[in-house]
Amino acid sequence: MKRQKNSMMMVLLALVMAVALGALALTGCGGSSSGGSKANDLKLVNSGKLTVLSDCDYPPFTTLDNGHAAGFEYDLCEAIAGKMGLQVNYLEPQKFDTIVTTIKSGGKADIGVSCFTINEERAKEIDFSDAYFDSNQGLVVMSDSGIEGTDGLADKKVAAQSGTTGEEWANENISGAQIVPLDTATDCFEALQSGQVDGICLDLPVAQNDIKMSYPDAKVILEIPTGEQYGMVISKDNTALKDAVNKALGEVKADGTYQKLMDKYGFQ
Numbered sequence: 001m002k003r004q005k006n007s008m009m010m011v012l013l014a015l016v017m018a019v020a021l022g023a024l025a026l027t028g029c030g031g032s033s034s035g036g037s038k039a040n041d042l043k044l045v046n047s048g049k050l051t052v053l054s055d056c057d058y059p060p061f062t063t064l065d066n067g068h069a070a071g072f073e074y075d076l077c078e079a080i081a082g083k084m085g086l087q088v089n090y091l092e093p094q095k096f097d098t099i100v101t102t103i104k105s106g107g108k109a110d111i112g113v114s115c116f117t118i119n120e121e122r123a124k125e126i127d128f129s130d131a132y133f134d135s136n137q138g139l140v141v142m143s144d145s146g147i148e149g150t151d152g153l154a155d156k157k158v159a160a161q162s163g164t165t166g167e168e169w170a171n172e173n174i175s176g177a178q179i180v181p182l183d184t185a186t187d188c189f190e191a192l193q194s195g196q197v198d199g200i201c202l203d204l205p206v207a208q209n210d211i212k213m214s215y216p217d218a219k220v221i222l223e224i225p226t227g228e229q230y231g232m233v234i235s236k237d238n239t240a241l242k243d244a245v246n247k248a249l250g251e252v253k254a255d256g257t258y259q260k261l262m263d264k265y266g267f268q
Contacts (some may be wrong), residue, residue, distance in 0.1 A: 010210075013203060014021040021210050026198065031052065034054050041240065042238075042240050042244055043241065044110055044241070045107065045108065045109060046089060048086060048087060048137065049081075049086055050077065050081040050084065050087070050089065050110055050112050051089045051090050051111075052088060052089065052091065052109060052110070052112075053094055054090065054091075054099070054112065054113050054114040054221075055095075055096040055099070055101065056069055056114075057093065057095035057185055058185055058203070058206050059071055059203075059206070059210065060072055060207055060266075061114075061115050061133075062115075068090075072133075072261055072262075072265045073113045073115070074088070075264070076113075076132060076261055077111075078194070080248040080249055080252055083139055083247075083248035083251050083252060084245075085114060091108070092266075096114055096161055096162065096183070096184070097163025099114060100112065100116075100122055100126055101125070102123050102127055102237055103126055103234065104236075105235065108240055110171040110231065110238070111233060111241075112126075112233035112234075112267065114249055115133075115135070115206070116128070116230060116231060116232050116233050117228040117231075118210045118229050118231040122233070123201035123254070125236075126233050127233075127235070128231035128233065129180045129231045129242060129246055130231065131229035131231050132232070132249060132258075133229065133230040135204060135205060135228045135230060136212040137202070137204055137222055137223075138198075138200060138220045138224065138226065139199060139201050139221055140189075140200045140201070140219065140220065140221070141192070141218065141221055142192060142193070142218055142219075143217055143218060144217075147199065148196065148209075148221055148223070150173060150174045150220060152178035153175075153177045154175055156177055157178045157179075158174055158177045158198065158201060159169050159180045159181075159188040159199070159201075160179060160181060160182070160188065160200065160201045160202060162182060162183060163181075165228060166202040166249075167179060167201070168202040169201060169224060169226065174199075174201075177199075180197055183225050186210075187212055188202060189215050190260075190268065193215060193217070193218070203222070203228075204268070208220065233243060
C-alpha cells in the first residue's frame, strides 16, 4: 500500500513538472514573438510622425502655400500616414538632387516625395515604394519662338531641373543643345520666359500645370512618352517602413481616397 502511494505521488509530481515545463515553453515562444515584433517596428526619425522631404516646387504635386506644403503628394502622404496611425511632418524644402542622398544617409527624414521616377540608377542607392503616379516628359518653348521640335533647339540652350529624368532625356535626345541644369522647375520656367534659355524639359503634368497657372505665353511642343512612374524614396535600411507605406498606399487606393485626390487635382 505504501509503495502504491509513493508511485502515485511520483506520477503526480511528473504531471506537475510537465505542466510547468509546458508553461515555460509557451512563455519562451511568447518572448520570441514579441522580440520579432520589435525587430519589425518602424524606424522613424520622429516618433508618431512620418517625416517627409521634398523640394516643394512641383505643383500640383507639392508646392508651398503661404509657407506650408500643399498639393497632391502632400495630401497623399497625409492619407498614407493616417492609415499608419501617424501624422505628416513635411520638412523645409531641399534641393531635388540632394534628397536621395539625404534619405540614404538617414537621420533627417523617413521618406522623400518629389515626383521621383522609379529607375535602376536610383534603386542602387535607395528603395522605392510602390508606384503612385504615371508620367511622361514634356518639351516646352515660348509660344512665339517658332520652335516646333528638337531640331529647332540644336545649338540652343535647354534648361532642366538638375538630377531629373528630364535632364537625362534632354542630354540624350536634343542633339547639339547646351543643357542647363537648374535647381527647380520654377527656375526653368523663369529662365525660359526671360530668354536665358530657349526650351525646357520637365515632367509633362508639371509643365502643363505651370503653363496653365503661371506661364500662358509658353507651350508644350512635344509630349514625350517615357512611361515613367513615381515612387516614394525610402532607405534600404528601413524595409519595415517600406512595407508599411506600401500597405497603406494599397488601402488608400482600395477605399477610393486615391481617386478622390486624382479628381481633386484634375488628373486623368
